[in-house]
Amino acid sequence: MWLYNNEPLTAPPEKAIGFVYLITNTQNNKKYIGKKVFHFQKTTQKNLKKKKVKVESDWKTYTGSNDDLNSDIETNNPELKQEILEICYSKSSLSYIEAYHQFINNALIDSSYYNNWISVRVTRRHLTKYKIMLDESNSI
Numbered sequence: 779m780w781l782y783n784n785e786p787l788t789a790p791p792e793k794a795i796g797f798v799y800l801i802t803n804t805q806n807n808k809k810y811i812g813k814k815v816f817h818f819q820k821t822t823q824k825n826l827k828k829k830k831v832k833v834e835s836d837w838k839t840y841t842g843s844n845d846d847l848n849s850d851i852e853t854n855n856p857e858l859k860q861e862i863l864e865i866c867y868s869k870s871s872l873s874y875i876e877a878y879h880q881f882i883n884n885a886l887i888d889s890s891y892y893n894n895w896i897s898v899r900v901t902r903r904h905l906t907k908y909k910i911m912l913d914e915s916n917s918i
Contacts (some may be wrong), residue, residue, distance in 0.1 A: 780838070781868075782862040790816040790837075794871055796875045797862045801842050805856035810842045810892040811885050813876040845893045871908035874900045 780787045796815035800828070802808070820833045839856065841851055850856060861880055868871040874886035880886070885893035 780862050782865065787862060788838075791865055793867055794865050795865050796837075796838060796862045796877050797843075798872065798879055799842075800861045800863055800868065800879075802859040803847065803850055803856045804859055805827045805854055806850070808847070808883075808890055808892055809821065809883075810844050810847050811876065811880050812842050812844070812893075813866075814840050815869075815872070839848075842892075844892045844894065846894075867906050867911070870900050870905055873898050874908065876898045878899060 780797075782797075785814040785815065794816060796813055798811070798813050801812070814837050815835055816837055817832050817834055819830045822829050822831055832844060841848060841860075851858070857915045864875050867877055877900075878898055880893055880896045
């Protein structure tokens with residue numbers, strides 16, 4: 779179960795795109811930082827017409843994309859601590875914030891993390907909404 783501010787999250791906040799998370803394997807204390815979207819678009823076809831529909835992702839049961847983490851889960855069935863670090867309202871901020879948390883935690887250098895690589899491509903223009911949100915929260 780995903781915890782956000784130490785409370786279970788059962789439904790996405792309105793207009794939220796996804797979240798950046800920290801999963802901790804409580805057996806060996808290894809961690810994984812990643813991101814997950816709440817919904818994705820799927821194209822369906824009916825009567826030769828294509829239509830995009832919004833579909834909920836598997837976010838409630840998701841355990842990350844790392845092969846080593848998933849192998850540990852499959853082999854040892856550890857208890858996992860699943861924490862949401864930040865809720866994001868754009869795909870760009872989701873990617874930026876994931877990389878930010880991976881870098882500040884030295885997830886590639888520290889052997890207590892499962893993370894094996896960091897990949898992000900974000901421009902200043904992508905983060906306009908995120909910057910406005912940060913400015914507003916800092917002025918309170």
